[in-house]
């Protein structure tokens with residue numbers, strides 16, 4: 031098998047199944063009555079956790095492939111990003127359906143009045159265009175540059191997700207802060223890369239004969 | 244092999260608690276011993292009581308009793324495995340897991356401050372003079388969920404009278420045990436330890452307010468605040484301080500653990516009030532554990548008839 035075939039036939043299907051494990055575990059626990067006394071809250075939390083985790087995993091692809099020198103990892107990024115959307119969708123559906131039971135008035139009030147819901151909701155809305163434009167066709171239609179620009183919004187989505195978490199906990203900020211630190215590292219890596227590139231460019235410019243002449 | 248002798252296992256211990264309790268109520272009513280139980284003095288708190296020991300001589304609750312409710316009780320399993328007790332961890336499952344080896348004997352309760360009879364009591368002596376009663380109360384957590392719990396305890400007013408508070412005793416301050424070796428949650432500064440709560444003296448003396456030593460007819464499981472906890476059913480759950488070691492009578496309003504943690508979010512009064520939202524979430528509705536749809540939260544958690552007069556001229560938005 032070529033590397034290409036290996037990725038398409040083995041790695042991607044395996045990853046797909048692995049990404050469904052959190053959902054399967056939630057379903058299993060629900061089926062076996064293992065979600066505790068407040069199952070709706072539990073599902074809310076577990077889907078929320080996995081949304082944020084998949085966002086961070088998606089953001090980790092670029093640093094991982096550069097630092098580990100595994101360029102083919104980029105081929106997995108789309109699937110990971112779509113799973114982030116998938117779990118966000120589950121999280122949102124659980125909220126609308128099980129938690130609020132389609133009480134539109136309450137939902138609107140919540141989205142407007144509760145800062146943590148507002149920002150979670152905004153993050154979710156911002157994820158939708160990214161999911162829609164994830165197909166090859168859409169990348170082509172938009173053109174690489176514009177597509178990339180649009181998909182930069184994932185940084186804001188992830189920041190929104192972390193703030194959402196920080197604002198909703200009653201007191202113990204420990205868990206959301208762990209996510210905040212991980213996100214800071216992932217975003218910091220990009221800033222660092224950009225600085226490095228800039229200074230490299232400057233050096234090249236400085237060394238070029240045109241400038242010195 | 245470890246096979247328990249079956250002869251000394253009471254039927255109550257092998258019957259599902261919910262079935263058992265309703266059966267017990269039926270039997271007691273049928274036999275007309277409700278009255279007898281009510282006048283039966285004292286209780287038999289065994290010296291080495293552990294969570295799950297049956298309490299005897301308890302005056303049973305009835306839906307018709309003052310403050311009674313015939314709402315469905317939250318199952319024992321949920322009452323004992325969905326807890327906020329940060330001394331044993333911040334997740335709902337933590338207290339049941341982390342408090343297994345918590346020692347509640349020997350246990351002393353210090354009574355001090357503006358009283359004529361300050362003293363340090365052994366728990367047994369603290370409780371001995373009183374008749375235990377069962378009270379079925381709603382519990383509304385500030386996180387917008389609720390339960391219905393059959394507590395066993397003593398009206399706090401009866402206990403307070405024994406200490407003879409002075410005229411300067413305007414407030415009562417309660418303190419939880421501080422023992423990071425036993426309470427792993429206290430090793431992290433999630434809250435300012437030890438946990439402190441307080442009531443205005445008239446709130447403390449109100450007939451609804453009780454000190455609980457049990458639930459579902461048994462001594463309190465550790466995760467529910469063994470061996471002694473406060474129950475104030477018209478206030479948010481966090482007012483119901485657990486594992487109390489000190490009761491202090493003071494002139495100035497105490498500063499509670501949650502007031503320190505979030506002064507704009509948690510007030511001294513913390514009365515259940517659907518019209519005053521938590522700054523970050525609505526208090527208008529709640530999820531009763533075990534139910535699917537949320538229900539409306541009631542003013543003073545449904546105890547307005549009994550307690551609204553305590554706050555007659557107060558701006559409850561300001562004194563939240």
Ligand code: HEM
Pocket residue numbers: 071074075076077078079080081082085118121122125147150151152153154157187191192194195198
């Ligand atoms: C990208 C979007 C989002 C992310 C990354 C996200 C992430 C999270 C996380 C990590 C939690 C905490 C889980 C825990 O405590 O372990 C959470 C909880 C929650 N989220 Fe989101 N969320 C998002 C969108 C939304 C949206 C759109 C809504 C509703 C409109 C929402 C409503 C909630 C609620 C109500 C909780 C609290 C659950 C509870 O403790 O009862 N979230 N979310």
